[in-house]
Amino acid sequence: MEITLRNVFFAYNEGTPLQNEVLRDINLTLESNKIIAVVGRTGSGKSTFVQHLNGLLHPTGGSIDVGDIRIVHDSRRKPLLFDKVGMVFQMPEHQLFEDTVLKDISFGPKNLGWPAELIHSKALQAMQMVGLDETYCDRSPFELSGGEKRRAAIAGVLVMEPSVLILDEPTVGLDATGKQSLMELMLDWHRDKQRTIIIVTHDMNLLAEYAEEVIVFESGKVKLKTDPLTLFTTHRRDIEALGLKPPIALELVEKLNARLSTPIPVNSIRQQAIQAQIADYFLISCGKRGS
Numbered sequence: 608m609e610i611t612l613r614n615v616f617f618a619y620n621e622g623t624p625l626q627n628e629v630l631r632d633i634n635l636t637l638e639s640n641k642i643i644a645v646v647g648r649t650g651s652g653k654s655t656f657v658q659h660l661n662g663l664l665h666p667t668g669g670s671i672d673v674g675d676i677r678i679v680h681d682s683r684r685k686p687l688l689f690d691k692v693g694m695v696f697q698m699p700e701h702q703l704f705e706d707t708v709l710k711d712i713s714f715g716p717k718n719l720g721w722p723a724e725l726i727h728s729k730a731l732q733a734m735q736m737v738g739l740d741e742t743y744c745d746r747s748p749f750e751l752s753g754g755e756k757r758r759a760a761i762a763g764v765l766v767m768e769p770s771v772l773i774l775d776e777p778t779v780g781l782d783a784t785g786k787q788s789l790m791e792l793m794l795d796w797h798r799d800k801q802r803t804i805i806i807v808t809h810d811m812n813l814l815a816e817y818a819e820e821v822i823v824f825e826s827g828k829v830k831l832k833t834d835p836l837t838l839f840t841t842h843r844r845d846i847e848a849l850g851l852k853p854p855i856a857l858e859l860v861e862k863l864n865a866r867l868s869t870p871i872p873v874n875s876i877r878q879q880a881i882q883a884q885i886a887d888y889f890l891i892s893c894g895k896r897g898s
């Protein structure tokens with residue numbers, strides 16, 4: 608499902624002395640079936656932006672087309688899109704509240720009036736997608752580990768089968784293994800269902816590994832929309848000025864290149880691809896592989 612924003616402005620506390628304009632003239636199209644990262648300094652408006660995509664916030668100017676639903680500044684018509692655009696907030700485990708995992712995951716579909724049997728089967732499917740088996744159904748969400756809680760919270764969003772999934776800082780607080788396994792699950796969901804994922808993140812390694820497109824925010828405006836490789840090569844200075852460091856894999860290849868007479872070409876910023884390029888380079892330079 609495509610999302611198009613035209614001349615979108617947003618101010619908190621509009622029309623009051625506390626008015627705070629946070630989004631300024633956003634014009635963007637978010638294509639279907641992509642993994643899109645949203646980055647920028649803290650306070651640049653990323654969370655405010657993504658909350659516009661599922662109707663949680665409405666623009667104070669301009670329009671947002673989510674598929675065939677238009678969101679505009681009109682206090683009489685405020686479409687909610689929670690079933691089409693699923694949102695996983697920062698630290699989603701804080702939003703678990705039912706006494707069992709199954710009840711928590713079933714909460715959204717129940718509110719939408721889905722039949723009980725359908726809710727049950729979809730909830731089990733969602734649990735499977737996030738790697739929680741049926742033994743978790745009757746467990747209290749409050750007794751799970753941090754990573755398991757996060758998976759349960761994500762299942763509560765996936766159960767609605769959204770066309771777009773928004774993850775606001777999905778891996779904060781998880782260890783390296785937890786981060787990777789969560790992101791691999793999200794990648795499987797994206798590939799399996801052919802749906803869009805929008806990730807708000809400060810983690811440039813995560814961005815390099817998973818994003819196909821990047822939107823860079825600066826002071827409530829879209830500074831850039833590009834792909835990760837172009838971001839970290841052509842726009843290197845711009846993003847460093849925003850305090851964003853390139854991914855470790857790219858820094859590694861640059862350090863090596865400073866010492867090599869024939870630099871390794873930077874044609875990817877994914878860690879594994881760069882490792883393979885480096886390995887290839889050394890095999891070629893040792894004469895063990897034809898170039």
Ligand SMILES: Nc1ncnc2c1ncn2[C@@H]1O[C@H](COP(=O)(O)OP(=O)(O)OP(=O)(O)O)[C@@H](O)[C@H]1O
Pocket residue numbers: 619620627629647648649650651652653654655656
């Ligand atoms: N409910 C609110 N009322 C008033 N101002 C708000 C509200 N929520 C956020 N803001 C302000 O809007 C601006 C953008 O905040 P937002 O959370 O969208 O930024 P962000 O880029 O997501 O930041 P971070 O990376 O720290 O999560 C900030 O100046 C913030 O103080």
